[in-house]
Amino acid sequence: MAELELFELELWGGVPLERYRALRPEIDDLPWGTLDPSSISEPALIAARKAWTGAAFQEFRTGAACAATLEALIKxxxxxxxxxxxxxxxxxxxxHVEICSRIATELGGAIELIYDPEKLVWEVPSSSPLMTAAHWVVSNFCVGxxxxxxxxQGTSRASTHPLIKQALRRIVVDEADHGTFGWHFLDWASPLLSTEDKRDLGHTADRFIRSVLERWQKLRDGELIEIHQAEALGWMGSEEYLELADHSLQRNVIAPLVKRGIPITPP
Ligand SMILES: [Fe+2]
Ligand SMILES: [Fe+2]
Structure with missing residues (x-):
């Protein structure tokens, strides 16, 4: 096992930062500096700091998964x-990583998060170049x-603070293309895939869905208490959120996979 590392990030500055800002200037339009942690109750603040640190880490992992998928698509x-x-x-x-970490900072700072860099991305079965790409796309895009x-979107609707709401909206705008990419890929690849290939992709989707369900179960077992103020700050642990998650899994993941001939074992 690799040595565990602390999830800490920095901006280098100078020309790289200028070029990055020129590519994605939207971040400067968000109403930074408008969150006042002193007006928020301690439990809500802790729940929100946890949620935004976790969100930054998830976005970071997704970045690595998108890069791995990209390489597989090229191959x-x-x-x-x-x-x-x-x-x-x-x-x-x-x-998205930067947006989430800056929100955590405005709420009083990120919580300590330790992770295994070797396990940052999900593993997929290695196969032909096309099938390897398909495994990546199915897990990261068709499911994730x-x-x-x-x-x-649900979290954005529940959030009332302008910074949180606008930050989440910004992320949703980008995610629109991410969320449909998997279906475009499968519509292209489908005629090249055998029934057996599709069954194998179904197993990959099943495994990924199970890992998502395990994460939700942890939320259910953990702090499933209504902290309304925290919800307004983008905390994602309420019963309502988990109901939306179950519904979205059926409608946005399982149904479109099955429609494309990828068999899913009911979770
Ligand atoms: Fe993202
Ligand atoms: Fe994304």
């Missing part, structure tokens, strides 16, 4: 327009990204 010689669209995703995710859009 599979997927259509150039599909590859080019996917090439934007890692940059989007880095912007397709599921995150309705959940971020």
């Amino acid at each position: 599979a010689r997927a259509p150039l327009d599909l590859i080019a669209l996917a090439a934007r995703f890692p940059l989007d995710e880095m912007l 990204e397709a599921l995150s859009i309705p959940l971020i």
Whole structure:
């Protein structure tokens, strides 16, 4: 096992920062400096700091997963327009990482998060270039990204603070392309995939869905208490959120996979 590391981030500054800001200037338009932690109750503040540190880490992992998927798409010689669209995703995710970490900072700072860098991305079975790419796309996009859009939208609706609301809206705008990418890929790849290939992809989707369900179960077992103020700050642990998550899994993930001939074992 690799040595565990503390999830800490920095901006380097100078020309790289200028070029990054020129590519994605939207971050400067968010109403930074408007959160006042002294007006928030201690339990709500802790729940929100945890939620935003966790969100930054999830965006970071998704960035790594998008980059791995991109490499697999290139190796599979997927259509150039599909590859080019996917090439934007890692940059989007880095912007989301920055947005989430800056919100955690405004709330009083990130909580300590230790992680294994070797396990940052999900493992997929290695196969032919096309099937390897398909395993990456199915897990990261058809399950992961397709599921995150309705959940971020739901959180954005529940949030009342302008910074939180606008930050989540910004993320949702980018995620729209991420959430549909998997379906475009499968619509292209489908005629090239055998029934057996689709069954294997179904197993990958099943495994990924199970890992998502385990994460939700932890939320259910943990602090499932109504902290209304925390919800307004983008905390994602309420019963309502988990109901939306279950519903979104059926509607946005399982149904479109099954429609494309990818069999899913009911979770
Ligand atoms: Fe993201
Ligand atoms: Fe994304």
